Structures are given as C-alpha cells and as structure tokens.
Amino acid sequence: MSDLTDLTIAESLSKLKSREISPVELTQAYVQKLNDNHKYNAFVTLTAEKALSDAEEAEKRYANNTNRLLEGIPLGIKDLFCTKGIKTTACSHILDNFIPQYESTVTQNLLDDGALFLGKLNMDEFAMGGSNETSYFGPVVNPWSKNTPLVAGGSSGGSAAAVAAKMCAAATATDTGGSIREPSAFCGVTGIKPTYGRCSRYGIVAFASSLDQAGPICKDVRDCALLLNSMAGYDPKDSTSSKREIPDFSLSLGKDIKGLKVGIPAEYRPDGLNPEIASYWDKAAQILKDCGAEIININLPHTKYALPAYYVIAPAEASSNLARYDGVRYGLRVDGNGLDEQYINTRTEGFGAEVKRRILIGTYVLSAGYYDAYYLKAQKVRRLIKNDFDNAFQKCDIILTPTSPIEPFAIGDTKMLENPINMYLNDVFTVSVNLAGLPAMSLPIGLSQNSLPLGMQLIGRAFDEDTIFKAAYHLERGANFVRM
C-alpha cells in the first residue's frame, strides 16, 4: 500500500477504526519520515519513543473499543505550547532547557482525545517573525525548496513544514499576526486561526495576549475541522476564552454555498500586487462563484493603517509579556554584579535581535509622553479596523483575499534582512484579522511559475468558523491542489 503518511487524519481514523492499520504502524511511518527529513529542521525536540509507546496504548483502546476522537494520531506541537515534562523553549535561548510542570489547555485537550505527540516544532523566537529565521535553532527549510533553501514562513514554520513533508499528521500552531496562515500558504498546507477566544491561551507562551490565538495546521480542510474541534473550548483558566458552544465543524463540510456572499476587498488589491497572486485570487473567486456563491466588492477602508497599528500593539504587549524572562526563576541566567547587571547580561544573551527590537519598540510606545501618540492611537485604529469588518459583513458572509503578497523567498534574503520593515510588509493581508479578533483560514490555491505554493485566505465573522469551513470545502475541491 501507499505510504501511510499520505493519509489525512480523517482517512487514517477510518482505517484505524476498521483495524486496517494500527496506531503503531501509523506512528512508525511518521517517525520514519521525520528521521528522513531532519534537513528541514522542523523539529527542535523529539519525543518519538514516547509517541510509540503511547501508540501501543492506543492500539489497546481500538481493540477494546474505547478509542477517542483522535486516538493514535501522531501530531507535532509548536514549541510555544507548554508540554508537561517536555522541554519548551519558544525557540529562544532564554528558555534554555525549560521543562514545564504543566500542560497547556490546548495540548491537554488533544491528549484527552487520544492524540500522540512526536515532538516540538521549530518556530520564530517567541513567535516573532514571518520566516522562521529568528529561531534560536536556525531556520526551517521549506520542503518545496528546489535548489536554494527557501523559508517555510513564520512564525509556525516548523508546523507548516512538518505537515507539508508528512513528518506528522497535523500540527498545532499559533497566530498573532499571520503565524498560522502565512507558513501554511508558503508550505502548501491548510491552517485556521479561529476567532479570538475559541482556544484557551493557558500554557501557551505569550507573545501579544490580545492577539494570540492557537489553531491547527493540517493536510486539508476536513482535518482542520477535526483538530479544531478538539483544541477549542472554554477554559476557566483563561479569562479571555469564550463560553460559546463549539459546533461540530465537520458538519459544515459539503454544505452547498448557493447564495453565499463572498466579499472581495478593494484595498487588498494595490497596484503593485503580484499579478500571479492576483490571478489566483480571481480564480478562487470564480471557483466559489461556480458553486453558486455571489461575489461582492467590498471596502475595508482602514486597511493601510492595520500594519502600523499591529506593529505598535503587538510589541507593546510583548515588551510586558517578556519581562518575566529575567534569569531569576527559570531558563537562562547569566550572572552579573548585582540584580540589574544580571538582568542585562541574561536578556542580552538570551534574546535574539528581532525579539530585542520588538521589546524596544514596545517599551518605547508605552513610555510616558509617547503612550497617547502610539499605543492609544493604535488602539483607536484597531477599533476602526474592527468597524470596517462589521460594516463589510453587513454586505457579505465571508471575505476572500490572498494570504500573502509574495511566494516563499530564500533563507537569508538580503532585502528582508537589511530592513525589518520589508519582512513586516509580508503580514499585510493577515494582521487585520488578528486586530479584529476574527477567524481566518489559509488554504493552498495552486503553484506559482516557480512551482511554489500560494495560499488563499477566507475571513469569517466572529465565531462563524462554520461559514469558513463551508466555503473552504468547495474552494479546496475547485483548486484541486496536489499535496507534496
């Protein structure tokens, strides 16, 4: 038979239930793939042995019919999720050898549903970056790379690359400004950032608390529905998590979209937009139209202010969230003469350049005399962005845009490295969604002329992931993208 790692989770589960394959076989297949592909640098910590022994337990559960929702499915976990007894570093030197004594709610939910963890996935340091190049453990290599190693996107680069290269059945990821969607687009996989509040943030190393949200990166839309159903849910340990009931997302798959109003925002099509991406955007709209959807032109007038507002709010919160990494209680400590020197030495050595840059920006925008001009102004912009979406959703049910304005670029690209703003510009289509707290999915639409994957983004109303899944199902079929 063909490689077990080609199977989606839904397919694997049906074969597991029919006892056609065993969890141990499935896990062994992924471990094999994982070991064959160290060149991608997707994993930073491996727990394959534990996964294999857990697979044996799963086998018993299938044998006595006590198998759970994701019994025996081998997953990769972004290194931002605290995993009890397993090293968790956020890919930062400052969390060297940090082993949490607690489990994040999202990973606990997955464990409770019978999933297995193959290891921890590479990412940009503290999820700050769009190319996975800020990781202390080095960049992830995009499995679609030809001669030149390309970036996998970020910050969840390890998650997207590992799913693309079939090193795990699916992966957890987080998204603060596009960190699920951009790497998904770059690696030709499907990822959804649910509505802010759907997934508990408890036990996820915080970057920007008002924007951070966990979600899955999977091989297809159906797997995203399956995994999100397991990950999401109200958690009393996170005061910002939502009490709204979680629908069975897979029930939306296959529902017809006749009359569904799909909004196309004019502001997302600037003059200089890559024509290839623009034409795939048109193609995606046509696919939905062919399925009976109505295409509607909409406006999101404050879009141009989203990126600057995001790069004020996110660093502001980050500067405060990262204050706890001080060398006093855990992680890296570089001694100094007195407390201040210990702080300086520890944080100078422990944080990478991008993290330091954002801490500095964040500290600056919150400082006395600058707060009103930057932080407060950015919060007002955030409100306007949200209003834009509220108005747009009066006219349409879902919004279709490209995920990224560019295709995957080379690791070490000088244009990106010489000016961080160039890197930030890649987030132009994704950050508004985080500022407004909305759900959005990226799914592959096709290959560029360079044979590199490109992604489309579907943005839904708050707590209306259902409509995203409904539309994504048809878009996925219409695009007929061939996975690696």
Add this chain to the structure above:
Amino acid sequence: MADFIIETEKGKWEIICGLEIHCQIISKSKIFSGASTEFGDDVNENVSFVDAGMPGMLPTLNQECVHQAIKTGLGLNAIINKYSEFSRKNYFYADLPQGYQITQFQYPIVGEGFIDIDLADGSTKRIRIERMHIEQDAGKSIHDIDPHKSFIDLNRAGVGLMEIVTKPDFRSPEEAGAFLRKLRSIVRYLGTCDGNMDEGSMRCDVNVSVRPFGSNEYRTRCEMKNVNSVKFVMQAIEVEAKRHVDVYENGGEICQETRQFDPVSLSTKVMRKKEFAHDYRYFPEPDLPPLILSDELINHIKDELIELPDAKKNRFVNQLGLTSYDAMVICENKEVAEFFEKASQGRDAKKVANWLMGDFFAMLKKKNLDINSSPVSPDNLGKLVDLITKDIISGKIAKDVFEIMSETSEDPEIIVEKNGWKQVTDTSAIETIVDSVIAANPDNVASYKAGKTNLLGWFVGQVIKQSQGKANPAIVNKLLREKL
C-alpha cells in the same frame, strides 16, 4: 479642631498631607491565582505557577477579593464603579515574577468617598477619599541571609491589596492618626483586612508638603513609603513638615522625591529622586476583561453590610445615652462594641460603659489580654452592675467582687453569696448596729449635737465597719440622722 501650626521666628506654616494606604485583602486565595494566602507557611510554599510568573500562565480574577473591595468601598461611603479595568504596571524587580504588577489605573473599582474622624477636642472632620483600587502584592526579597546573595519568598506574591488614596485633607499629624485608626476600625468591622500595620497587612505611604498659614497654594510634596505604625506616620508628618519649613526659611527649594522615615533618628532621608522615578508604562491588562459589576451584586453586598462604627456610635449615643466620647472609644473595636452590647442588654448602659472603660479595661491592660480572652464574660459584667443597681452590694464591695471575677471567671452573684457580701438592707438589723454605735460613743454624740455635724461621716463609717461593709450606706445615713 485647632490647626496644627508650625510657628517659627519667621512665620507660621500649615501642613498639607495625604495618605495612600495598602490594605491586604482577607481572602482564602490570592487575587489572580488559586494559591493560599495563609501566613506562617514555609517560604515559597503558597506559590502557584501563575504567582511564579511561569511561561504561558494567565491570571484569573478571584471574585472573593472583588466582594471584599466592594464591601470596603461601601464602608468608605464611596461610589462603587460598575465598570473598572485592570492595568499592568511594568517594572523589574526580583520579587515581582511577571515583571509587572496587575493593578487598576484609569478605572478603579471604587471612586470618591469619605471617612469622618473624631478628634480629641470632641470635634469631627471629614476626610475625603479620592479612590480605591485593587491590585496584587509583590513577593519579599530577603537580603540578610547571605552577604552576596538575595533570597526571594513568593508566598506574598499575588495576595490581593486594596489601595486607598485620600485627598490632601490632613492638616495635622493628629488627623492622620485618627484617620488611620478609624480606617483600621472600619476594615476590621467589615472583615476585609486585619489592619495590622506592624505585620504589614496595612501599609501607609505619606505625602507631605507645607504652605504659609492662610495661603491656598500647594507646594511640592515628598512621599514617605511604607511607614508602618500610626505613631510613626504621625511622627513622619511632623518631622517632614518641619524639614520643609526649614528648607523654605533658609531660601531653599523642596524637590519632589521619595523619602524614607527613620523612627530611631526621627528624620527622613532621600530614597529616590524624581529623575530616577520609574516609568511604569501602564497599559490595560490584556489577559483580563474589564470588571463589570451588576447593581444586583452591589445591592446584595450593601444589604449584608453590618453596622459600621459611626452608625453604632450614633446609636449608642442616641438610644443608650452614652456620651459621644465613650461611644467612640467603645465602637473603635468591633469586639469591644459587641461585648458592651451584650453586657448592657436590659441594663443601665451608662453604668456598664463606666465599668467597661474603667476597671474592666484596666484589668485587661494589666493582664495584657484582648477582649476575646477576657476572664470576665459580658454576662457577668452585666450581672455585677445589676448587683450594684439593685443595692445588693455597695460600689466598694463591687470592686472586690470584680477582682475575684477577673481571677476565677466566676458569676458575681455566686461570689457575693459565697462571701456573704450581700448588703444589709433590713432596717431593723442596721438599727441595732446604729444603736450600739451611738451607745458606745457618747462623746462624739455630744460633739455632734453641739454642732459638729461633719461627724456624721465618722458614724456612718463605724456602722458600716461593724456590719463588715454590708450595711446599705443610704439606710445607715437615714437612721443616724434620725437618731442623733
């Protein structure tokens, strides 16, 4: 109240003073974590992952602390704000694990209120409250264990605090002292803070400035942090005010700075100059939603509110006929007031008050006991007053009875019975003694009759002596007058 004027050869000065008081909230667990607030446990024993600032940990608001704050706000006659917000106050210190304190900044839970204070001259003064907010406490740094290292105890980290800020309404050390005692009395009545300044569960920051007597200006103030007794607060105000006067009269300027009061040398010294003041970079806490209180909850707490010192005092004056001073002294402490109410039930409250504030307090002081461990129960104190009122024992015998009561805790009726101390009110029995005294002292009888009427007292003494103190003095007087 006579103003407290600092008078020098050069002029008269007036004190302007405001207080900020941190009150530790009485609650079973910490304000943002489930950890216990018990004291006396081993160091770092009551520390949750949240309190230790572990990665990915999130605060959740303890409703018990919110209720305690509302109660306290009502006790301060203050507005309860139905909308309040939490903010982060960012600064680095080793005993502040998160690198920020969660507090309330722009929108506190309690708004303006007031406390009326009683002054020694019998007058009262209204001190206005600016606001009260809730926040978390920091841990403790211990510097005296090792010459090169500091140690951190996080048991206190995350314990709930109420910070009460007054308007600059104090014009004398006496007023500040009276305010602190009154505030302490209110929070103890409410059971929201134990008010022990020496243990640090109530801590006071003192802001002081001076101005020429009669002027309306506000001059630069200095703040003295953590002054930890009522007496020290009063001393600190006086010495700091005198320092200001000294500086001004010698042509100097006062700089805004934080100072420390030294109770040994009775002086203050600079802790931190204004230019080194922290920039706390306050911003809204993204991990906690705004705190919205319903009228229902506020009214529910209002309904459950017990009678506070002022109301009790007024009742004691108006219904029980106590003097304002006596009522104030008795009401300062809730236990004393309750003891008094029990003891005076159905009796002459003024007489009970006299006994309570006289012999009873003296006995407690001598034995170094608090009222809860008094050997004399309220019932027995009441019975003792009854015995006097009903002429069963004389005031003189009552003192002896009380002496025994405070040793044995016995019922005064039984003590009187056992010792045969019942006052003789039987006229014929007393008449016999009167007759025998008259018969035995013909010389004095003659002198009395000759006009030396002040000998009556001597005769009374003799009769009472012969009756072993039991003869009712009024009857003795009456009979002697008749027979002499």
